[in-house]
Amino acid sequence: xxxxxxxxKDIYKSFNGQKAVNGVSFTIDKGxxxxxxxxxxxxxxxxxxxLSTVLAADTGDATVGGYSLRKNPAEVRDLVGVxxxxxxxxxxxxxxxNLIFFGQLEGLNxxxxxxxxxxxxxxxxxxxxxxxxxxxxxxxxxxRINLAIALMGNSKLLFLDEPTVGIDxxxxxxxxxxIRGLRDKGMTILYTTHYMEEANRLCDxxxxxxxxxFVAMDTPxxxxxxxxxxxxxxxxxxxxxxxxxxxxx
Amino acid sequence: MKQLRNIWLLTVKDLxxxxxxxxxxxxxxxxxxxxxxxxxxxxxxxxxxxxxxxINIATQEPAxxxxxxxxxxxxxxxDATLKPGEPKIIWLKDYEQAKQDVENKKLSGFIAFPxxxxxxxxxxxxxxxEVIFNPNxxxxxxxxxGVAQSIASELGAAQxxxxxxxSLLVExxxxxxxxxxDLGQSIRALLTRQATTSDVMITFSTQTxxxxxxxxxxxxxxxxxxxxxxxxxxxxxxxxxxxxRQNHTLERILSSSANRNAVLGGVFCGTAAKSLxxxxxxxxxxxxxxxxxxxxxxxxxxxxxxxxxxxxSAFGVMLATMVKTERSASSIGVITSLILAPLGGCWWPLFIxxxxxxxxxxxxxxxxxxxGFNKLLVFGSDFDSVxxxxxxxxxxxxxxxxxxxxxxxTDAE
Numbered sequence: 167x168x169x170x171x172x173x174x175k176d177i178y179k180s181f182n183g184q185k186a187v188n189g190v191s192f193t194i195d196k197g198x199x200x201x202x203x204x205x206x207x208x209x210x211x212x213x214x215x216x217l218s219t220v221l222a223a224d225t226g227d228a229t230v231g232g233y234s235l236r237k238n239p240a241e242v243r244d245l246v247g248v249x250x251x252x253x254x255x256x257x258x259x260x261x262x263x264n265l266i267f268f269g270q271l272e273g274l275n276x277x278x279x280x281x282x283x284x285x286x287x288x289x290x291x292x293x294x295x296x297x298x299x300x301x302x303x304x305x306x307x308x309x310r311i312n313l314a315i316a317l318m319g320n321s322k323l324l325f326l327d328e329p330t331v332g333i334d335x336x337x338x339x340x341x342x343x344x345i346r347g348l349r350d351k352g353m354t355i356l357y358t359t360h361y362m363e364e365a366n367r368l369c370d371x372x373x374x375x376x377x378x379x380f381v382a383m384d385t386p387x388x389x390x391x392x393x394x395x396x397x398x399x400x401x402x403x404x405x406x407x408x409x410x411x412x413x414x415x
Numbered sequence: 416m417k418q419l420r421n422i423w424l425l426t427v428k429d430l431x432x433x434x435x436x437x438x439x440x441x442x443x444x445x446x447x448x449x450x451x452x453x454x455x456x457x458x459x460x461x462x463x464x465x466x467x468x469x470i471n472i473a474t475q476e477p478a479x480x481x482x483x484x485x486x487x488x489x490x491x492x493x494d495a496t497l498k499p500g501e502p503k504i505i506w507l508k509d510y511e512q513a514k515q516d517v518e519n520k521k522l523s524g525f526i527a528f529p530x531x532x533x534x535x536x537x538x539x540x541x542x543x544x545e546v547i548f549n550p551n552x553x554x555x556x557x558x559x560x561g562v563a564q565s566i567a568s569e570l571g572a573a574q575x576x577x578x579x580x581x582s583l584l585v586e587x588x589x590x591x592x593x594x595x596x597d598l599g600q601s602i603r604a605l606l607t608r609q610a611t612t613s614d615v616m617i618t619f620s621t622q623t624x625x626x627x628x629x630x631x632x633x634x635x636x637x638x639x640x641x642x643x644x645x646x647x648x649x650x651x652x653x654x655x656x657x658x659x660r661q662n663h664t665l666e667r668i669l670s671s672s673a674n675r676n677a678v679l680g681g682v683f684c685g686t687a688a689k690s691l692x693x694x695x696x697x698x699x700x701x702x703x704x705x706x707x708x709x710x711x712x713x714x715x716x717x718x719x720x721x722x723x724x725x726x727x728s729a730f731g732v733m734l735a736t737m738v739k740t741e742r743s744a745s746s747i748g749v750i751t752s753l754i755l756a757p758l759g760g761c762w763w764p765l766f767i768x769x770x771x772x773x774x775x776x777x778x779x780x781x782x783x784x785x786x787g788f789n790k791l792l793v794f795g796s797d798f799d800s801v802x803x804x805x806x807x808x809x810x811x812x813x814x815x816x817x818x819x820x821x822x823x824x825t826d827a828e
Contacts, residue, residue: 173692178594218670240672254663258435270424271671273417299435347561 172217172323175376177226179212186212187223188378192370194323194356199349201369201386202358203401203411209378210358211251214325217356218248224280230323244273247321249313251328251358257301261292261311264300265318270317279318286314289344296400306337313341323354330364342368362401374399418680421673425681426688429655433689439651443693447644450699454707455636456796468502470562471525473510474532475545481536482528485566502558504617517547524548526563546646584618603755629659633705635764638788641697642781643756645690645723650748656735657744679732686728694720710791712798719787722808726780729815752819760785780811 170193179187187209189287194200204210213222217228219239226235242345256264262283269279287293290310296385300308326345330338345368349355359365365372366386373383382404389404391397433439472489474482490506497503507513507525516522527545529535543562585591588684659665668678698720701707709716734751738744756762758772759781764788765773777784787804792797 220666224825243670243672246666246670250663250666252663254667256432256664258432263431267424267428270672271421271668271673273672371755
């Protein structure tokens with residue numbers, strides 16, 4: 167075990183009396199990619215919204231880089247970058263304007279924001295489209311911009327909420343390579359996805375969540391070992407075994 | 416300091432979005448200007464246009480009489496030659512028809528020369544001009560009587576001069592009393608001929624008391640539509656915040672260094688900046704194109720404009736915190752704007768509406784803003800007279816702003 171950059175302790179959150187997050191605790195080490203899997207409505211996005219200070223937990227707390235969510239939300243915000251599940255972009259602005267705007271909100275000055283924006287656009291293979299309006303971009307390009315915005319600033323912890331939904335294999339591969347590159351540079355990443363293969367390839371550890379709780383947490387190999395030979399069992403097998411086969415809304 | 420910078424960044428972002436949206440630019444700036452041009456044109460003449468007085472004159476004399484010569488000399492042949500305030504003289508050729516028209520209220524009234532006018536003038540026994548009028552039209556009656564008296568006194572003066580000259584000649588033994596009558600008739604004929612060939616049988620003098628001029632309709636139209644469209648734009652800005660919530664950019668902003676107050680401040684300032692651009696353009700068009708007069712206190716006009724921006728922006732933010740979808744934000748924006756604008760006197764001056772309507776109007780910020788502008792630009796009031804309007808507008812801004820702050824705090828959760 168390395169140094170825990172994110173430590174979550176007993177977080178609860180209810181909406182209209184219904185428990186969305188029901189006592190979640192976990193840690194993520196610095197430079198680790200932590201996968202959070204779960205069916206629809208399991209509470210994954212609510213956890214991310216709480217940890218990024220958009221929502222306040224009913225009870226419990228977490229620390230990011232030693233700063234408490236409750237006591238030091240501003241410091242926590244400075245350390246985290248969020249790539250939301252939905253495309254959070256201004257369609258009528260250019261890619262560059264989107265990146266610069268969010269970069270400046272992360273505390274960069276104009277020059278720094280532009281330099282970082284161009285660097286991230288290059289990373290995503292979108293330098294040529296820097297001045298193009300987002301509304302003219304394909305789904306894959308929008309996804310890449312959505313991720314590039316999360317990288318703006320000086321974040322140390324990234325929350326990536328299903329960043330590869332609905333995109334082609336090329337864009338997905340580009341995003342994977344970017345995420346691995348970030349990990350290699352010491353970025354801590356919390357990654358949620360419905361794609362088991364993705365989680366298997368990318369994540370150092372995985373938690374499976376259902377009904378607002380963690381039902382399992384281990385390395386991909388460790389999880390598979392729980393129900394059989396890790397070379398024969400897939401993550402999907404363990405996922406379905408733990409969360410059931412009934413359909414979710 | 417950090418949050419002030421964030422407010423600035425959010426404001427600039429809003430302005431960029433506004434500038435990139437051609438539809439929004441059309442509806443916020445070009446459409447209102449077209450509206451103002453149209454209504455300014457329609458209102459021209461409604462507010463104090465100088466309508467020219469028309470004097471109708473007829474004669475009962477047979478053709479060839481002196482009255483015919485007088486009427487030919489007096490009749491206005493070309494309206495363009497009339498001086499400001501000078502009445503138009505219309506010769507009614509058919510006395511009976513004119514009388515019928517007065518009875519049927521088609522004509523307000525007319526002056527008529529009697530059948531024996533020529534004979535009476537030539538012999539000098541005196542006669543009367545007939546004034547036929549509709550008793551309900553007191554203004555026209557007064558004008559007709561005035562003109563009739565002018566004609567009578569002109570002719571009477573000629574008679575007096577004639578009689579005085581003949582008396583003097585008889586007194587000085589230069590003329591025998593027996594031939595005085597013939598000479599009198601000859602002089603009367605001469606004077607009458609002179610009068611009928613002259614263009615100045617009756618002259619009209621017009622005096623202006625004080626600086627009275629036709630009201631420039633732009634002084635009412637521009638502020639009214641300015642208030643309406645600034646509120647309209649602010650109400651539509653409400654949908655921007657809802658859109659931010661729906662497309663998750665709000666969530667992204669809230670996970671950055673910007674806190675909730677900065678987001679709220681950014682939305683408020685973004686809306687206010689758009690309104691400021693609108694107002695600056697409207698006033699510039701009003702002054703440069705419609706020759707609007709800023710009244711005796713341009714400072715008060717500017718202050719009311721700024722307060723109105725604050726009220727409308729706070730209203731927009733408050734609305735944004737009350738609706739859940741972009742469609743409902745737009746619908747409520749349109750409905751509130753279309754109800755509050757006429758109620759608040761943006762479409763017509765409140766001072767021409769019934770008292771009860773003026774009373775109800777006071778619940779709208781529109782009424783206080785338009786009332787303030789009307790006082791300054793239409794009635795020429797000074798700064799002190801619009802202080803109550805300014806205070807009420809400030810009150811509206813504070814109330815709307817507080818509601819927005821309280822609701823946004825809980826709403827974001």
